Amino acid sequence: MVMIIADFKPQCVFSGSDILVTCRVEGIKDKHVVSWFKDGQEIIRGEDMLVDDYTSKRMFPTVDTDGKYSLKIKNAKITDEGTYSLRVYEKRCSRSPKQIAQADIVFVNVRKSDEQLKCRIVDKALYRPRSVQRPEAPDLGTRSGPPSLEASGIYSFFRYILMSVFSLWTWLRALISSKAPVSK
Structure with a gap:
């Protein structure tokens, strides 16, 4: 194979x-x-x-x-x-x-090459700044820190992480409840 x-x-x-x-x-x-x-x-x-x-x-x-x-x-x-x-x-x-x-x-x-600061790879996810800035979103840093929330794809990335954590939590809860000792 x-x-x-x-x-x-x-x-x-x-x-x-x-x-x-x-x-x-x-x-x-x-x-x-x-x-x-x-x-x-x-x-x-x-x-x-x-x-x-x-x-x-x-x-x-x-x-x-x-x-x-x-x-x-x-x-x-x-x-x-x-x-x-x-x-x-x-x-x-x-x-x-x-x-x-x-x-x-x-x-x-x-x-x-003049866009070097606009392109970041963080935790296997690619971020590019949006063309329209939203002033209400906080800026979390630059290359030396976490990516800006304004970066393209960051909302999808956090949604993916949240869904993954929820799925893992649901799976663990089901696993623990099925393995729990039965009390009489």
Whole structure:
């Protein structure tokens, strides 16, 4: 069985810098083909580049002997922003390849170098300032401190955390009540 092991997380890079996307694939054999995708569009299949010549000269897929797959993109452009994923296909003789595994690896956010202070990664969540500021929201700090509540996505992030904590609390409560000793 083929398994793609990756922790999906955002990655903030500045234009002109390099992007490195990595994951591990277990159980891969010679009959398998690995493809890289960006925003659902196939960009690399096996050894073949499926993008324009300029972009293909900046992309370097590699695989290590221990199953670590990497895609290095040199000189990042704004157009490189997006979700990168990996798919594994099984080659079949007379039919098209069959997809057997897929995983989103990373979301890449490419920012202009003059926007360095506007892009933060905090606890695997990407924050960008809103274009409209709300004066009633308190500012919790800058890069050296917690993110501003005005940052884009922060409300969704807190909602996600709150829902996760509630789900965990509900699960633990049910577990404890089912394991509680019965008193007579």
